[in-house]
Amino acid sequence: MKILVIEDEQGLRDAIKDSLQKEAYLVETADDFNTAYEKLFIYEYDCILLDIMLPNGSGLDILKELKKANKTENVIIISARDSLEDKLTGLALGADDYLTKPFHIAELNARVKAVLRRNKLEGKNIIELGNISFDLEERLLLVEEQLVNLNRKEFDILKYFLFNKNRLVTRTALAEYVWGDHIDQADNFDFIYSQIKNIRKKLADSGAKIEIQAVYGVGYKMVEL
């Protein structure tokens, strides 16, 4: 899988690159409009992370060019601009997703995976890991072909972990994922604790070969046993 990261801020570009490389993607970067434009029309990418405000041009113009050239890369816009208008413009120009800065690494991972999966779906939308099978469409978890009952939030949390296998998912990232934006009460982690506790118990009881581990008290990591 080849991913192009178009972002002018070096710190962020490096962080994204590091993180994506951990997922074993082939990552290339571009730091301005011209470089990005050049790379896009020479190479093929599976996914493009695109900043809107770029030196020498706008990310939206890149989207327009891609659309004109009928290139069907998956594009995720990463922008500091958080207005509905910007999102709608981006999506109307053919972007697949819109991520507002600042975002959590786990969130970026989940979005990239989701976009990539959507592209190569062949009928089924199932994640298989160890002895579990996770059906995104039917919202089912099967361990050794046995159905495990999960409530809505538990399913969502587990999905988030599966998209971030072996990666750190911070409590804040999880809380934002569960509660959405514009929440003033991110310190309500009790609920997250209890959900994680329940999921852990259900996984252990069903003999699943995956586990959610605590990481330094700031978050969790899902690992295959």
Place this chain on the structure above:
Amino acid sequence: MKLLNQSLVYISIPIFLIISLWAVVFYFSMLYEIHDSIDDGLDNYKLLIIQKSKRDATLLSKTDFDESNYAIRKIDPPTEPISKDLYKDTLMYMLNEQEMEPVRLLTTTFQHNDQYYKLKVISSMVEEDDQIRNLFWASICLYVLLLTSIVVIDKVVLQRLWKPFYSFLEQLKNFRIDQGSTIPKMQTKTQEFVELGKATNTLINRSLGAYHHQKQFIGNAAHELQTPLAIITNKLELLLEENRLNDTDAETIAQVMQTTTRLIQLNKSLLLLSKIENKQFFDNQSLSLNQLLHQVVAELADFRQFKNIALTIDETELVEVTMDPHLAYILVANLIKNAIFHNTENGQVCLMIGGKTLIVKNTSSAGKLDEQKMFKRFYRATSKKKSTGLGLPVIQAICNLYHFSISYSYTNEHSFKITFT
């Protein structure tokens, strides 16, 4: 007070004074003229009588006025030289009016055949009280007539003159800086109005400039702050993923990360607030508040059940509001999230909707909030470290934007009431 009425007040007082003064002056000058003319008449009459008495001696024995206007009396030769004519006002009984009426009396002395006579000639005079009364009423009539005509003229003239002003005012009232309204035009040749129009347009253009500048600034501020914040969180997250950290380092990094999270939330809330206050949300559409309420309640159901909070929805009516859907969501979600998060275990939330109002009530461990401060930015009722203190200001800003009223009361439980207009 309308300009027309105000100008009338200003005009009526001086006009009243001028007319009063004029009435006094006019009265005295008229009286003087009358006296003068009567005196001339009396003088002429006197000469006629004296002439006639020289031919007809019977005249000299007419000592009473009776039916005529003169009386002659024989007098002793005066010791002093013959006095001049003496005019004076006096009263005399008038048969027709049956009362004493003012008359002008001329007293003179003449000599005839070495005999001295005193001649008194009278002429009836205007009745001064009648005259004053007439003049008074005439003045009042003039005053009223003047005022009425001024009102009528004012109305017609002012209305015509001020028409461009009022139309300009109407355009100004409808002008919205954020909606790209056309700049108000002053259609007149009146210099003052043209200047007012010019000055207003300069002001509007300057505000428009400032508005666009500020809008841009907000966008830039978001970009400038959000990107460094993204770098900080993402680098910290990557650092924590490394398994090389010892527990103390990890603890420190975790704390830094939590602080950064707060910073991000603060920044987001501040941006949201300034966007609301700059009226940058204006995708207004009619939406069902009941539906939105159920949506938010459903989204928060798991958390509510976790805290074992009982929630009741009391819907008496369907409430439709016209507002930006995103803001409507933030408003309703913030209210309900507050009610759930700041609740006690096994507490209660009661939502009431109907009659253009939404009431959110919740039990809480904290007592009454300080009404003076609760909507101020960065006010925190509890010492909960991680609240940004911007939740209620956001709610209030949205209410202000749409002219909804929000009130708070406390009777064993918090109660927020929003009245939609």
